Amino acid sequence: MQPDDTELFEEQRERLFGLAYRMLGTVAAAEDMVQDAYVRWHDVDSAAIENPSAYLTTVVTRLCLDELKSARKQRDAYTGPWLPAPIVAERNATLPSVERDNALSMALLVVLEALSPVQRAVFVLREGFDIDYSTIARIVHRSPEHCRKIAQRARAHVGARNRRYSTSRDEQEALVQAFVDAIEDGDPEQLGTLLAEDAISYSDGGGEVTAALRPIYGRERITRFLLGLARKARPDTRIERVSVNGDPGFTIYVEKDVQSVWSFASNDNGQIDRLFTVLNPQKLSHVR
Incomplete structure (x- = not known):
């Protein structure tokens, strides 16, 4: 890995953490996914990667999908309600973009827990990061048409359970x-x-x-x-x-x-x- 490769990854780190956190709902696991992606980035020939951002998005999403599938049994056996690990900042601090997004709210993350791993990935990639369906399809190994249907069902589920109001x-x-x-x-x-x-x-x-x-x-x-x-x-x-x-x-x-x-x-x-x-x-x- 060249120094420029490390700098390129660091430019993506906040966005990748935001993706992993929305997928997993825990800070520690999200940080682990980003670190695992860094290791994989270190081992590839970056010059052969046409779109580093898309490559890293794919790596982190697939790592999170594997993590979600393995964590399902643990969450089913969890004692009491399962809530996301909170991201806490000072009251008047200028928040990073990952914390300013309404798609990060505790209420929404709780609702996302009811989605299947693939539904959650499609919803997060589309609604949280505005990624096109063709790219999402390659990441989750589905057709673009199937991803559109998955996103539609996920939006219906989320919309019915996550009420958002115009409170200032x-x-x-x-x-x-x-x-x-x-x-x-x-x-x-x-x-x-x-x-x-x-x-x-x-x-x-x-x-x-x-x-x-x-x-x-x-x-x-x-x-x-x-x-x-x-x-x-x-x-x-x-x-x-x-x-x-x-x-x-x-x-x-x-x-x-x-x-x-x-x-x-x-x-x-x-x-x-x-x-x-x-x-x-x-x-x-x-x-x-």
Whole structure:
């Protein structure tokens, strides 16, 4: 490998990580896929590759497909709800393009878990990276016509389950702050007004730490659950507002350790209708 080849790969690294993360939903596994792609890039004659970007996209997608197929049984046996490992940034930081994209939201990534590996690959490549069907077909070993049908079915599935609303960034920020205030004040009435009547709360402890083993449904049950958690919080617990997968959220610390990362989706009434809480330490090891 020539020095220029290393530079070319590094120019692609952020995009490749974004692809792998959307495919796998975990930071560590996505980084592994990118590193494996780098090793393969190191071993080929780059001068013989007409389109390095397309080559690396193909390598990473196929590596992710293999990883998804092998991870299916593990996820089926997972303790409690499975949530993606969050990408956390400072609240007012200028986010890399991989974190600004709405296709990275926790809500969407949760929905993508229900797709088959090939459906997920086709959806991510088409919707997330605007890759043409002929190229996608070569990557996933299907015909272009078949890929169009796969994408159509995947979009229908995602659209039916991933509701996106026209809430502005400022409105999202205000909603999360009001949620934090209501929790800290222990105010059930205020908290209840912030939650949709049919809200759902998902907690991912992975069997490693205490967490709700099933989703919690409904405003009243979620309110009781959250205020119960707040009453049990240690005195050295603190909340830090952050960006989670590009959306407003917060991190809870106990002393200097990350205890959990919270993110939200809201409805057109400006209420929270889905809460995502990642507590599994294995999914938070990259969070500082």
